Amino acid sequence: MTSLNQDLYKYLNVRGAYHPQVLPNQQALTFISKKTGIPQVWKWDAVTTKIQQYSHLPDRVLSVHHSPSGKQTIIGMDEKGNEKQQLYILHESSLNAKELVISKEHFHEFGGWSPDESKIAFTSNRRHPGYFDVFIMDLETKTEKVVYQIDGNCTPIGWTKDGEQLILSMPDTNIDQSYYILNLEKKKLFKLFESNSLARYQSLQLSKNGEKGFLLTDVNQNTLGIHQFTFKGTYELQQLLTIDKWDIEEIKLSPDNSLLAFTINEGGYSRLGVYDLTKQIHRYIDGLPIGVIDSLTWLNDNEICLGLKSPIIPGDIWKISLENNQVERITFMGEEKDVEHLWQEPELCTFTSFDGLEVSYFLYGKKKNIQPVVVYVHGGPESQIRAEYNPVIQYLAANGFAVAAPNVRGSMGYGRTYVKLDDVRKRMDSVADLKWLAEDLVHTHGADPKRIGIMGRSYGGFMVLAALTHYADIWAAGVDIVGISHFKSFLQNTGSWRRKLREFEYGSLKEDGEFFEEIAPLNHTDKIKVPLLIFHGRNDTRVPVSEAEQLTADLKEQGKQVELFIFEDEGHQTEKIENHIKMNTKIVQFMQKFL
Structure with a gap:
């Protein structure tokens, strides 16, 4: 392993602990950690303060749900990053997780324990790729039955205390939802809160x-x-x-x-x-x-x-x-003595965009003027870059780069008005925010205008591609990770359960096809002037790998400088440490070379 790999490994190999949940009646809690290399469940005992591993599953744990008594636990696990969660049951007496709700080709979301712990609710798209029906399983007989069918998305979020009704959440848009009550005996559904908005x-x-x-x-x-x-x-x-x-x-x-x-x-x-x-x-x-x-x-x-x-x-x-x-x-799972002294707190900055909107960003590693800068764009799009540990940002900051991580318009965390500012035909306004961010980095922080790179994952990958094609003269290099190269092909090929909700944000295939053609990075590749590095997971069920393949083929045909890496054992997220090492080593070397 090279010196670069060894240093990066220390940053990436930091495990951490998250998602604590109290174990009822036990003065203990569980949490999830990647201490073994993949996310598993761990237990902390409040009396002894001891920590021990609670689950030993072969792939990553996505969710943990303790029963009201704390004697049983439902654990969700997928396979090779495909997000198709299967449910396993773990009994306090044995701690051996056993298969419970298994249909490997389908998605499952846990929906709550009945108050007497005799049943669980869950939702799955077994009937149709885009339809998530509600099931109840009797834990004694292991029999399942469908209690509500819907030609759309639906998630049970819990039982009422009498055990006679389920509370369901159904999405209305990409960010909005409504709550419903389902009477299990009468099979009647009614909306919990009536509102005109x-x-x-x-x-x-x-x-x-x-x-x-x-x-x-x-x-x-x-x-x-x-x-x-x-x-x-x-x-x-x-x-x-x-x-x-x-x-x-x-x-x-x-x-x-x-x-x-x-x-x-x-x-x-x-x-x-x-x-x-x-x-x-x-x-x-x-x-x-x-x-x-x-x-x-x-x-x-x-x-x-x-x-x-x-x-x-x-x-x-x-x-x-x-x-x-x-x-x-x-817990002290997130300690890493060799490198933690190098980690940096960012400065929270703001800039004024083209229309007077104030946009905030975190700035890491700023030490001197005329410094190379990497702009790190979050996904979602209705997500938010937060004050959290990011090994790649920290490693770049420790190696001479400044890193700017913005929350451009459309980001969550700033109210409804802000998150709706990039919807549908306003899509490119958020890309323009990146241009104005770059100008602020130059004029306010002394960045070298010829050494500004940009990288992003998922929707952030689209933002990278859109920035490189619509503001081509600003950037020196770009990295696209599981990004969208054309909204039309993305919506056509993504899971049908996701398409309807994404159309509220991006626009619909029926109504906005011409706009998709107008803004698609795939249609403007001739404008890309800088080297591009692309990564994707073969098992990605959110953004199909075809988005990366079609873009790479187009750029290579033009003789542009592009390199594509496909991880055969990953999905939309990158989970395995060896893949993290490979991807981020390439990214750091790429930025060092071209910035």
Whole structure:
């Protein structure tokens, strides 16, 4: 292994811990970590503070769902990155995961335990690639039955406390959804909240007596806020807490139902708070490192556990005592003594784009003027670059590059108005933001205008290609990872379950075909002036590998400088460390050569 590979391996091999979940009745929690090389479930015991591996599955764990008693756990696992999750059951007494819901050619999403733990709900597209029907399995007999069919997407998110109904989430657009109640005996479905406007609904919490619920929604407002409702009458929503400018991202109800823990997304950083349901007041919890919080869970009525990541913390689990405001780090899976002293906190910057819109970005590794810069574009598109550990960004920053990671228009985390600014025919406005970012890097931070590269994954890959074809003179090199080269071919070839929702964001094949032709990077490859590096996974079910193959063939026919790497054992994500090493070694060498 070369020196470059060895150094990069240390950055990429940092494991971290995330997605903590309390094991009911055990004073313990589980979390997911890649400590063994692929994501598996681990257990932390609050009494002994010992950590041990909880699952030993042959491929990556995608989800973990403990039963109400904590005696059983459902684990979701896919195969070679194809995202076709299969469900396995693990009993506390044996810890050997056994097959439960298996149909290898299809997708499955867990939908909750019945209150008595005799049944589980799940959804699957077995009837049709784009139709996700709702199933219930009897765990004693292992028999499955379809309880609701829909010619579209649907996900059960839990049972009502009486065990007689399921709560279903059905998408209305790429970001919006509605909640429904399905009566299992009568097979009747009704909408939980009637509204004339589209909205996000998420993070549902039910009281232990089953009479009340809490959730996050942005119905009739710009940001996600905490609301409550009752299961009686009209299910009218009552607003409890909304924060100007920022979304509340997650809520978790305490075991005694007196408090709601919540997190706020403040420009890519998380803030933790607690809302007192009796006094109807809230307070913030200080003492945590600045970063991004995920997966709130209550260890007991007084202690909250959570996952936290930051640019210098790859991910670990923390415990907060509300009684004395004590903050304690309980796992150290993300430590890497050899390189962690090199990790850098970014500067949060803003620039004004072509139409006066303020756009923020994280700037890493800025040391001097006339410095090469890599612009790192997130995917989604309705995603957000956050203050989290990114090994590639950190490695580039440690090797003389500045790295700018923007949240261009269309990114989540800044309210409904901002996330809709790049929809359909406004698509190229977000690409223009990248041009204005490059100008800000030159004029404000002294970047060398001849040494600015750009890279991105998934939709970020499209942004790279669009930037190289529509603003060709700005860039010195580009890296496209599982990116879209033509929205028409992407929508035609992606899974039909995904096509309908993507069309809300990108436009439809029927109505916007001419626009797709107008903006498609594949139709403007003659304008690309710089070297391009492309990576894709053969098993990608989101962006088919054909997107990379058709682009590469076109560029090679023109004699352009392009190189394509296809990972035969990966999907949309890159999971295996050897593939990470190969891809990111190539990226770093590529940027060093051309910047």
